[in-house]
Amino acid sequence: MNSREHAPEYVAVLGASGYIGGRLLRPLLEAGCRVRAIARRPEFLVGRVPRGVEVVRGDALDRASLVEALRGCTSAFYLVHSMGSQGSFEEQDRRAAINFASAAETVGLRRIVYLGGLGDESELLSTHLRSRQETGSILRESAVPTIELRASVVVGSGSLSFEMVRALTERLPVMITPRWVRVPAQPIAIADLLSYLVAALTVDVEKSRVFEVGGADVVSYGDIMQEYARQRGLRRLMLPFPFLTPWLSSLWLGFVTPLYARIGRKLVQSIVHPTVVRDRSAGSAFPSIQPMGLSSAVAAALVNEDNEVAETRWSDALSAAGRPSDWGGIRLGNRIVDSRATFVGVPPRAAFAPVRRIGGHAGWYYANFLWRIRGVIDLWMGGVGLKRGRRDAESLRAGDSLDWWRVEAFEPDRRLLLVAEMKVPGRAWLEFEVTETTGGSLIRQTAVFDPAGLSGLLYWYAIYPLHGIVFRGMLAAIAARARDCAAPLD
Numbered sequence: 001m002n003s004r005e006h007a008p009e010y011v012a013v014l015g016a017s018g019y020i021g022g023r024l025l026r027p028l029l030e031a032g033c034r035v036r037a038i039a040r041r042p043e044f045l046v047g048r049v050p051r052g053v054e055v056v057r058g059d060a061l062d063r064a065s066l067v068e069a070l071r072g073c074t075s076a077f078y079l080v081h082s083m084g085s086q087g088s089f090e091e092q093d094r095r096a097a098i099n100f101a102s103a104a105e106t107v108g109l110r111r112i113v114y115l116g117g118l119g120d121e122s123e124l125l126s127t128h129l130r131s132r133q134e135t136g137s138i139l140r141e142s143a144v145p146t147i148e149l150r151a152s153v154v155v156g157s158g159s160l161s162f163e164m165v166r167a168l169t170e171r172l173p174v175m176i177t178p179r180w181v182r183v184p185a186q187p188i189a190i191a192d193l194l195s196y197l198v199a200a201l202t203v204d205v206e207k208s209r210v211f212e213v214g215g216a217d218v219v220s221y222g223d224i225m226q227e228y229a230r231q232r233g234l235r236r237l238m239l240p241f242p243f244l245t246p247w248l249s250s251l252w253l254g255f256v257t258p259l260y261a262r263i264g265r266k267l268v269q270s271i272v273h274p275t276v277v278r279d280r281s282a283g284s285a286f287p288s289i290q291p292m293g294l295s296s297a298v299a300a301a302l303v304n305e306d307n308e309v310a311e312t313r314w315s316d317a318l319s320a321a322g323r324p325s326d327w328g329g330i331r332l333g334n335r336i337v338d339s340r341a342t343f344v345g346v347p348p349r350a351a352f353a354p355v356r357r358i359g360g361h362a363g364w365y366y367a368n369f370l371w372r373i374r375g376v377i378d379l380w381m382g383g384v385g386l387k388r389g390r391r392d393a394e395s396l397r398a399g400d401s402l403d404w405w406r407v408e409a410f411e412p413d414r415r416l417l418l419v420a421e422m423k424v425p426g427r428a429w430l431e432f433e434v435t436e437t438t439g440g441s442l443i444r445q446t447a448v449f450d451p452a453g454l455s456g457l458l459y460w461y462a463i464y465p466l467h468g469i470v471f472r473g474m475l476a477a478i479a480a481r482a483r484d485c486a487a488p489l490d
Contacts, residue, residue, distance in 0.1 A: 010036040011201065012070055014060065014100065015079030016053075017045050019159055020115060020193070024077065026050050027194050033201075038069045060096035066103035075111040075201055076104060078139060081132065090131040097135040101142035112146040113200045114139050115193075118186070118212060118275035119150075129273060140208040147200040148210045149193075149282075152275035153224065155215070155297040156190025157304050169225045169236060170453050176241045181222040185275045186214030189297035195289050196282070203285055211282040216293040218276055227298050234453050336460055338467065339446040342475055344482045348434045351441035352413045354481040355432045359402045360390035365481065366473035370466070371403075374422075378404060383423035405430065426456035432478075443482070445475045 011028055015021040016037035028035045029052055038058035039045040046055050058069030060080050070076060080096055104112055116136045119129040136148040153161045168175060196213050219227075222238055229236045292300070344351050358364060364371050375386035386403045390396070396416065400407040405418035413434065420428035429448040434441050447467070451457045 010034045010054065010073045012036045012038055012073040012076035013079065014038045014058065014066075014076060016049065016055075017041075018079060019156075020154070020190075020197075021077070021079040022048070023156070023190060024079070024194055024197055025053050027198050029053070031198050031201075036069070036073060038066075060099055061092070063099040063103055066099055067106050070103055070107045070109065073107065073109060075113070076109055077197065078112055078114045078135075081135070090127055090134075093131045093135050094138070097138040101139050101144070104144045105142055109144045111201065112139050112142075112144050113197060114146060114148045115197065116148050116150045116210075118152045118214070118277065119273050120278070136210065140210075145206065146208040147203060147205070148208070149196055149200060150210060150212045151188050151193055152185045152214055152277075153187035153221075154190055154193055155187045155224070155294070155301055157301045159190065161187075162301060165221065165224050165228055169228050169232070169234065170451065171457060173235070173454055174237045174239065175225075177222060177238045178241060181225075181238070182220045182240070183274055184218055184220055185224075186218050186277050187224060187294060187297060188213060188215045189292050189300055191300060192289060192291040192297075196286060199286050199289065205285070209285075210279075211285060212277040212279045213282050213291070214277040215291045215297055219294055224294065224298070227294055231295075231298055231302060232452070336449045336451065337446060338448075338464075338471065339444060340471065340475055341442055341444040342479045343437070343440060343442055344479045345440035346482050346485075348436050348441045349413045350485055351443055351479075351482045352432075352434045353485055354478045355416050355434065355443070356396060356412075357394065358416075358432075358478075359405070360393060362393065364470075364474055365477035367470050370470060375404065378422045381423040384421055424456075425453070425459050426451040441482075443475065443479060445471060445478075447471060 011033045013021050013024060013028070013035060016025060017039050021037075025035055025037060029050055034054075035052070036054045036056060037045060037049055038056055040057070040059045042055045042057045049055060056069045058065045060066065078097075078100055080100075081093055101112075114136050117129050117132040119133065133150075136146070136150075139146040140148060155162050192215065193213065196211075200211075225236065225238070354365065372386065379385035379387070384401075384404050388401045388403060390402045391400050396402070396407055396410050398407050398410050400410075401421075402418060404420060404422040406421050407416070408419045408429070409415060409417035415434070416432045418430045420430070422428075427450040429446075431444075431446045431448070433444045433446070435444070449456070449460050451460055
């Protein structure tokens, strides 16, 4: 007999490696649920979930693995779709939904919660929306009561739609806009959507139901872009062009935004349909949830993004290869990240010593004349330059000024995070991390740049070749000083 049959009951999340599923895990824990994340490759998910989440293997295209993964669970979230796959994603979605519904019946789940997409079923919907609604229908026809939430654009840092809006708005001062930019939608903030999903576990309904959920405002993608631009302090001009087809739009999105053409085409084909709440029964079924409007949703997305910059260890999302994986740095959301690492055969305290003393009279260890030239340019532009130096040559603390940087976070012998206060078209951070490893320490140096519009992107790529030389030389010099200041480990 499988020991899991006697294990405590869990709420399962299928699709925990995705944007919504990944964001849902923590609210479920905070609501007192025992959470089991089901993933096709659990080894890729284990290190990314909050503490307390159990990760097990389960493949939506393998019914037997789903039955095993769902044992001991009383309810489950189904947050799976195949939009990014090649070939017929509709057929894959159909097979996955049938497998999951059958497995849910076999283990005796009491409720399924599914997130689908808004769209009038009486219209000729895109293949993506049609597949999402077909999946909901398959689950509702099972013996397990299913709550299907249908939502429009999700506004949150990292969501597919929001990243498309962000990339277009940041990079294009003048936009030639097709008709789909003016199609009405009812965007919902990620925080409100998560509240609906958690509440759907216990909403008082006996049979399967569909609830349409959205934010407080009915707007268009163009309105979302203009609101994002307003909050970022950008001026954007939109010129309507009615003949730009979804196919051409998808190619343009693949060139200008992080979306590649296949995803862009499927997304644009869905956007051409209005996605507005018509059935308002969710208001009475979830009375405690009062969705926010567009302005508040965009503001919340930007605030959460800033918090992620302060709290996230960029190295968690980067390889330890010791060099950027792409020319110009990799993209994480709107930010460009240049990260490199080197090994030194000394303990962390010795490896961190040169980092602790950086700047001021000690300089930046490599090409100091270039740092001085950049400081003079900054002064000419009205910035702080390098005149401030540092408070103490040996010690740092959060809040200290350090040349044109400010110490945002400091952990002795482990981490230094600097935020730039120079004149630059965007926001910039420089982070040093030291971690103990076999035989010594790994020093990681990470530069993060959040460009403000097209000028910010041009600035980054114009100076990147020089940055590459300086950052590489600086890390090598830090490692050399660490070796000179301490005897190697035995």
